[in-house]
Amino acid sequence: MQLAAIIVSLVLIVVGVALFGRALLQIYNFMRLGQPVPAGTRTNDPTQRTVTVVKEFLGHTRMNRWGIVGVAHWFVAVGFFTLLLTIVNAIGQLFQADWILPVLGDWAPYNMYVEFIGTMTVVGILVLIAIRQLNHPRNPGRKSRFAGSNFGQAYFVEAVILIVGVCIFMLHALEGAQHHVDGYEASFFISYPVVHWLAGMDVSTLQNLTYFFAGLKIATSFIWMITVALKTDMGVAWHRFLAFPNIWFKRNATGETSLGALLPMTSGGKPINFEDPGDDDVFGVSQVEQFSWKGLLDFSTCTECGRCQSQCPAWNTGKPLSPKLLIMSLRDHAHAKAPYLLAGGGKTMEGEEKASEEQLKDVPAAALAEAERPLIGTVEENGVIDPDVLWSCTTCGACVEQCPVDIEHVDHIVDMRRYQVMIESAFPSEAGTMLKNLEKKGNPWGLAKKQRLEWTKEVDFEVPVVGKDIEDLSEVEYLYWVGCAGALEDRAKKTTKAFAELLHIAGVKFAIMGGDEKCTGDSARRLGNEPLFQELGMENVMALNTAFGEELDDEGKVTAESRKPKSAKKIVATCPHCLNTLGNEYPQLGGDYEVIHHTQLLQHLVDEGKLIPVTPVEGIITYHDPCYLGRHNKIYTPPREIIGKVPGLRNEEMHRHKERGFCCGAGGARMWMEERIGKRINNERVDEALSLNPDIVSTACPFCLVMLTDSVNGKKNEGKAKESIQVVDVAQLLLDSVRTPVDPAGEAETESEPEPEPVK
The missing domain is CATH 1.10.1060 (Fumarate Reductase Iron-sulfur Protein; Chain B, domain 2)
Structure with a gap:
């Protein structure tokens, strides 16, 4: 047995190492087929990138969101990388059954570590195997997150980990038995019962068991290595190596997810100049080799x-x-x-x-x-x-x-x-209408630009317009970027008027653009029309820079002498898509502004006591996280803080909320496309909301407001939702509570704004 184990193991080691080395070279050459990326974008701040990798691996910061799965995977991953010396130990045991590592072999802390991590690797992989079986597609079908995964490859990897883990445990116990451990000690604090049982066997049996488990461990490990070396597209195995460089080269060195701004279009690793593109510039990706090496x-x-x-x-x-x-x-x-x-x-x-x-x-x-x-x-x-x-x-x-x-x-x-x-x-053909409207009218609805200011006639206070009522934005604290939906869509206009009124009540000096501004280009960019986004964006950046009192040169760029710091150019937006584009994407076009969402500003005003919610708004409320406010910009707390300050409301969270929030279906230019396949996404979201039997469904995005309202109205028509349910923006809720209550005699205690119309 010893001779056979030695021969088989050594052959597998030599073949495995050679093939694995070749596979690494193949993968490197494969990655080089991809296009280059702009210089420095994936390698800046190497120290921070290394810290991010260590933090994500040792802390399992992404995996631990999934509870027990994250904990089990942590032990499996850590065991794989930190128990490599057990292979050396197993090779030595093939030649001498009672061989142990020099220095470390007698060191109790090392033995305790091997004992604990080895055991927990076995427990961890058994947990992961059980979870995979409980979520097998044959049970929940399409709803299983494993639907479509390669089960054969997964079973192979899981079996390898389980066998190796058991071998590590048994070899450690056999060490104790052969070194005459006759009492409980720290080095064998888990395996001592097995050590005690093995101690009753004769030396020859212990040696043969050692040769068997050592050979099995080595054979299993290097059969795995040979298999993955021959199949370099086996992601379920290769991720344990490739995850480290993939995390290191991620977009954000500090570890934030690659959301928010889209990356500028590049060709050959250089940004495309859409005013004068090169003859060999490649627009987008039509062949797999046109993805970057990071792709x-x-x-x-x-x-x-x-x-x-x-x-x-x-x-x-x-x-x-x-x-x-x-x-x-x-x-x-x-x-x-x-x-x-x-x-x-x-x-x-x-x-x-x-x-x-x-x-x-x-x-x-x-x-x-x-x-x-x-x-x-x-x-x-x-x-x-x-x-x-x-x-x-x-x-x-x-x-x-x-x-x-x-x-x-x-x-x-x-x-x-x-x-x-x-x-x-x-x-999709219907998206073409949106693009034409953006090209001709500067907004997705194709309405005249003069209609952008119509909402100002529907409020009982003056709304300053930059370039008309004030010379530039240095005279006010904030530019309120109303956006296309906020100015032109009837339901979103209610949010616009409510927010403007709240700013007026709080005494915040603000102004709006004069109607010449264009759509920020969010939908055009996410649909894939980058030139149109660039055109709209550059026009807006020029208009904004001028409005903030910066002088432009002949090319429309801000002169160095007039450039103002970012903190002096404050914009507040009620649309998360505008927020994301203005704050995260316009810096790519020369516009650097401090952009906040209206819920952030409202929370600040409430905390300062400039807005005091007093009138109860009774009922159960559930809040829907807009994707471009939440996941893309990490703004989860302000809307909930505001809701929490309004008397009478009881907030109930939907099952899918915050980081796991569920989309309304409007993002990625889907707002302008028909939904012909499967269930409508907004109906799925509203069904989840209605399961809580709320009186109010609230959100903080005009796109979400439209999608949720359409679905709720449809549910009402079908008799699946109570008639009294409302869909409102957080700003509307706050305004209803901030307004001065009416006394029993029917006269306002002080001069107050008129009561709002019920939201329909």
């Missing part, structure tokens, strides 16, 4: 855990998009196409082959066939990603928020959309 790293790192899938509003309402399956499809396609690309293959913009027949003569037929598949195409076209998958995304960011290895799904989806919109003109 290819993302695809290979996916562990198929399905956390993104479980939170995706599209997948949860019967649509074909699963962020997990999308990333897996891109990974499998990229790896299958890699031999063709590594041989120099590729297509020009005109569809001509770059490589000669001689270069491609040794490329496997399967790789050549994969190269002919369109990246975006229907099943009939043998496409990698179906168009319905691409256009189902709301860019809500739930996938990015939940991914434990920091995959940037939204960026990759938008990159593919960009090519479809800009080059193929292939996108």
